[in-house]
Amino acid sequence: MDDLHMDALVIGGGIAGMQSALDLGDQGFQVALVERDPSIGGRMITLSKVFPTLDCCSCITTPKMSAVAHHPNIHLYTYCEIQSVQEHGAGFDVSILQKPRYVDISKCTGCRECEYECPITVPSPFDRNLGAYRAIRVPFSTAVPQKAVLDPEYCLWCGKCEQKCPVEAIDFSQQPETFTIEADSIIMATGFDLTPVSTKKEYGAGKLHNVIDPLMMERFLAPTGPYGRVLRPGDGKEPGSIAYVQCAGSRDETLGITYCSRVCCMYAIKQAMLLNGALPMADITIYYMDIRTFGKGYEQFYQNAKAMGVNFVRGKVASIREDADQNPILKVEMTDTGEIVEQTFDLVVLSQGIVPASHPTVSLPLGSDGFISVPAPDSAPCVTGRPGIFVTGTAAGPMDIVDSIVSASAAAAEASAYIRENGSRLEVEKEALYA
Amino acid sequence: MPENQQPRIGVYICHCGGNISGAVQCESVAKALKGLPNVTITRTDESMCSDAGQSLIEKDIQELGINRVVVGACAPMLHEQTFRGAVTRAGLNPFLYHHVGLREQDSWVHGHDKTAATDKALRLMSAGVAKARLLQPLDPIRLGAEKHALVIGGGVAGLRAALDIARQGLRVTLIEKSPFLGGRMAQLETVFPTEEEARALLHDLIQKVTAHPNVTIFMGAEVMGVSGYVGNFTIQVKQHSRGVSDDNAEALMSACTQEVPDPFNYGLTKRKVIYRPYEGCYSSTPAVDWDHYDGRPFDVNGWPIELKDEPKSFELNVGAVVVATGFDPYTPPQGEYGFGELPQVVTLPQLIRHLALSKDGKSLQWNGRAVRDVALIHCVGSRQVDGVHQPQEDGQVNNYCSRVCCTASLHMTADLHKRYPELNIYDLHQDIRTYGRGHEEYYRHALEDGVRFLRYNGEEVPEVSPAPQGDSHPVLVKVKDMLTYGEEIEIPVDLVVLAVGFMPRDLHGLDKMLKISRGNDRFLLEVHPKLRPVETAVKGVILAGSAQGPMNIQESLSAASAAAAKVASLLGRGKVELPPFVAAVDVEKCNGTGACVEACVYEGAIALQTFNENGEEVKRAVITPANCVGCGACVAVCPNNAVNVQGWTLAQYEAMVEAIGMDLPAMTEVTA
Structure with a gap:
């Protein structure tokens, strides 16, 4: 591949990275958007509906994905990993690894014939492994780009896809390739992972059958979800009672995660409301320490959920075990009465928090919480400790979608000012930006 | 040009991820529409707005020669532009597209009756098809844009927005109503979570703004009038005299x-x-x-x-306006928690000022005596409950959370504890919402510092009353504390601090002048919290900071920078496009009655001009598209049907009405 020169390079194609890229592209800057997965969309595209408007999530995300794909100034690099970032003048040389898709994306039309032909079924991480797809597939129905990708870990190399492909796009000989992009600025939009609960033995260490994480519940509730309905993963039974355990992995010294993850109160309330619609007879209980519905319209959302009959109980869940029928049993210390009670539910959602996603190889100072450090949050909330590198969204700490989008535009403003003040593109070109 | 050929209409129905397909039998509707004249293809999709869905339309335009497109999906406000974009990419004029709001107008409101919802969907879609047959290509109105923005408000958000717009190479004028810059941030001492000096940060920002060659500042100035549109607003400004100069x-x-x-x-x-x-304010005069x-x-x-205010009036021509008008701290009405009645009851902002003024001293002094016991009450003016709290002027209580007060309160308790370690602090809260990065630490420190936390229910607020005669303390606070399982606790204190929330500001008509609206919480309203979180429904009018809702400094800065990014995208190229949905006169039919000119309420939108027609002087109506908003008032009064709003003509309306009323042959089958 060619060596390229961009005004900005955005790492991460989730909602924050897409918004930063769009804001820079709209101003006329040339932007490279680098995404680790085969499709952009990030976490947001896997969600069901978004709070507090209850818009369907794909209605908000897919048009942004499409806008990125069609933007004349945005250059999309999916299924790529950052290998190194080196200072070069006021800018950077970014070395990028293109992972092999085993599909020539210049030929692939996204017709999915390969997928229909493939005999191998593999768990789909898009569905939190609750559903399955093929070893070769378009990652999900609204993926951008609409290009197939082959998973070599599962592929039997039977060649059926190759025979079926009408445009001869299957290429088993693809090798990882490295290329370099020279960029005047970088925006880190690397996102988050859920707080791990595998070490939280009190909550079953991830081994209980009907205790799930909130992103699984998102897939259950999403119209594109694996079953199209809410079922217990343990036995496929429809749950009649569901409990949410708040602060599961946030504000928890035993896990070393002392901060508040900001989004869990709202997503639990949102899921409770959606469950109310999906399973009108189900009892839903949310066990919490503090309800933190601080954003615009959030407190009203919380009050609506209360009025709908969602049961909010102030109590600390001490432990979870399961009975012979795999029903989770919560042991709760009721803060308002001092009692310790045991309660059995059909399904339990651990409201896990946010930890930084595993970072690509960009050396940046981190805060004590593990997120990218922002040395001056009250004067430059998107500026990192390395000049020319900016940060947005959950890479800089827990944040909801609204705050991520605002932060993404702010990072774009910082980056564009930096490019104007320090960028190495010819003066003539800079003039032309606004011609 | 494909648009001049016989209409070949493509009809697409979106499931909207279950939002529409949950109530409407989309496939049946698509099938029924297939039989309509000029309909070449009908399709349904899980998510038409996705890239895959849009590609479907593009492919049909290119391969099937579709030259009119109708999509039934969400409200046009959300995705009409998305589909116009898709149509354009496929080489069609964007205005050969019609959007039907099946979600808001149908499935969301008729979800309980699927048969009726499907019937309505069919009628709305067939009306869309009827209109599409009559669609004509249109061109957007292209106008030059001033590469110059106005920022209203010289607080931290306004300053930041001004700086970031200036850094994008655009001119900025910042106007501030008071004679000094800095806003609410100047009234703070330190900021959380960095504990930096608020004014040091603020003055660093002011220095950058005032030093930037692209920025002009008017202090003591306010907006008196607004006209125009994105790219070309004219702003009337009045600036008061400073009254004194450095010399005198x-x-x-x-x-x-x-x-x-x-x-x-x-x-x-x-x-x-x-x-x-x-001391050290800007300007120093x-x-x-x-x-x-x-x-x-x-x-x-x-x-x-004798000093006299001799205000100067002038006009600014700007392409965009950033509204950074800030907030007011909530002022409790007389008697709420004893405020205004007991001298020992203060608000948190007052206490911040009090501490700033009394830097020295071993003990906290208030009202002439040393303070040993302090109660801090959260959620004053926030999270209010109907029937419990006194409503605002509009009859509503402040049911929102003010977001900042929890951390601000615990930031205060940390400061109090540091200065006066002997002080007993009682914190009366509903929930502690220290959500931000580095905020939870304040909560932890407060617990370590021995701050005593008590938790009340929103419906049972604490009571503040004068202590009985002879008591050791002047004030008694009573609270039903849920942390001790509902025990009624009485706390004698020397000082009560009310953590007051954010109040939306009275903008003295500015919101009306800019034609922007407020939400139910009375703060200024964004178009969509996720799609366009800092833009208003008026193109070119953008929000920054706490005018939009409670925000801390960090959040205000982000919002302000985001606003600057939007301004740069909008004005950077020096031109803007406006939609072509404006009045157009058919000169063949116009005979110059002037009824349209009388009916028009927009300045300079329509006028009679004299033409020479076959040697005869005649008057004809002429539209100035940039000033027309397409309201249709002129259309309604024209006796000759000579005026139409482009894209929404009378003929198109008639066709739609007829189609809505008509039973399609397939309808009984579909909805049976």
Whole structure:
């Protein structure tokens, strides 16, 4: 591949990275958007509906994905990993690894014939492994780009896809390739992972059958979800009672995660409301320490959920075990009465928090919480400790979608000012930006 | 051109991820529409707005020669532009597209009756098809845009927005109503979570703004009128006199004897009517407080000097407006938690000023005595409950969370504990919402510092009353504490601090002038919290900071920078496009009655002009598209049907109405 020169390079194609890229592209800057997965969309595209408007999530995300794909100034690099970032003048040389898709994306039309032909079924991480797809597939129905990708870990190399492909796009000989992009600025939009609960033995260490994480519940509730309905993963039974355990992995010294993850109160309330619609007879209980519905319209959302009959109980869940029928049993210390009670539910959602996603190889100072450090949050909330590198969204700490989008535009403003003040593109070109 | 050929209509129905397909049998509707004249293809999709869905349309245009497109999906506000974009990419004029709002107009409101919802969907879609047959290609109105933005408000958000717009190479004018920059942030001492000096940060920002060659600042100035549209707003500004200059300021200040309560210190102190709010303020030149100056002359060395406000009025031409008008702290009504009745009840902003003014001393002094016990009450003016709290003027209570007060309160308790370790602090809260990065630490420190937390229910707020005669403390706070399982607790205290929330500001008509709206919470309203979180429904009018809702400094800065990014995208190229949905006159039919001109309420949108027609002088209506909003008032009054709104013509309406009323043959089958 060619060596390229961009005004900005955005790492991460989730909602924050897409918004930063769009804001820079709209101003006329040339932007490279680098995404680790085969499709952009990030976490947001896997969600069901978004709070507090209850818009369907794909209605908000897919048009942004499409806008990125069609933007004349945005250059999309999916299924790529950052290998190194080196200072070069006021800018950077970014070395990028293109992972092999085993599909020539210049030929692939996204017709999915390969997928229909493939005999191998593999768990789909898009569905939190609750559903399955093929070893070769378009990652999900609204993926951008609409290009197939082959998973070599599962592929039997039977060649059926190759025979079926009408445009001869299957290429088993693809090798990882490295290329370099020279960029005047970088925006880190690397996102988050859920707080791990595998070490939280009190909550079953991830081994209980009907205790799930909130992103699984998102897939259950999403119209594109694996079953199209809410079922217990343990036995496929429809749950009649569901409990949410708040602060599961946030504000928890035993896990070393002392901060508040900001989004869990709202997503639990949102899921409770959606469950109310999906399973009108189900009892839903949310066990919490503090309800933190601080954003615009959030407190009203919380009050609506209360009025709908969602049961909010102030109590600390001490432990979870399961009975012979795999029903989770919560042991709760009721803060308002001092009692310790045991309660059995059909399904339990651990409201896990946010930890930084595993970072690509960009050396940046981190805060004590593990997120990218922002040395001056009250004067430059998107500026990192390395000049020319900016940060947005959950890479800089827990944040909801609204705050991520605002932060993404702010990072774009910082980056564009930096490019104007320090960028190495010819003066003539800079003039032309606004011609 | 494909648009001039016989209409070949593509009809697409979106499931909207179950939002529409949950109530409407989309496939049946698509099938029924297939039989309509000119309909070449009908399709349904899980998510038409996705890239895959849009590609479907593009492919049909290119491969099937579709030249009119109808999509039934969400409200046009959300995705009409998305589909116009897709149509354009495929080489079609974007206005050969029609959007039907099946979600908001149908499935969301008729979800309980699927048969009726499907019937309605079919009728709405067939009306869309009827209109599509008559669609004509249109061109957007292209206008030059001023590469110059106005920022209203000189607080931290306005300053940041101005700086970031200037850094994008655009000109900025910042106007601030008060004679000094800095806003609410200047009234703070330190900021969380970094514990930096608020004013040091603020003045660093002010220095950058004032030094930037692209920025012009008017202090003591306000907006009196707004006209125009994105790219070309005309703003009437009135700027009050400063009243004094650096040459005479000191002499006049010492001669000035009239004093008023100082709003900078929330009335805790008094200041002269010629004043600087604080040492080191910007501008450093004092100003006259015209609202309070009694007009009497000052005696300077025996000379009577009378000061007069001689406001200057001028116009600004700007392409975009950033509204950064900020917030007011909630002022409790007389008697709420004893406020205004007991001298020992203060608000948190007042206490911040009080501490700033009393830097020295071993104990916290209030109202002439040492304070040993303090109660801090959260959610004052926030999270209010109907029937429990006194409503605002519009009859509503403040049911929102003010977001900032929890961390601000615990930031305060940390400061109090550091200065006065002997102080007993009681924190009365509903939930502790220290959500931000580095905020939870304040909560942890408060627990370590021995702050005593008590938790009340929103419906059972604490009571504050004077202590009985002879009590060791002047005030008694009663609270039903849920942390001790509902025990009624009485706390004798010396001081009660009310953590007051954010109030939306009275903008004295500015919101009306800009035609922007407020939400149910009375804060300024964004178009969509996720798609366009800092833009208003008026193109070119953008929000920054707490005018939009409660925000802390960090959040205000982000919002302001985001606003700057939007301004740069909008104005950077020096031109804007406006939609072509404006009135158009058919000169063949117009005979110059002038009824349209009388009906028009927009300045310069329509006028009669004299033409020479076959040697005869005739009057004909002429539209100035940039000033027309396409309201249709002229259409309604024209006796000759000579005026139409482009894209929404009378003929198109008639066709739609007819189609809505018509039973399609397939309808009974579909909805049976």
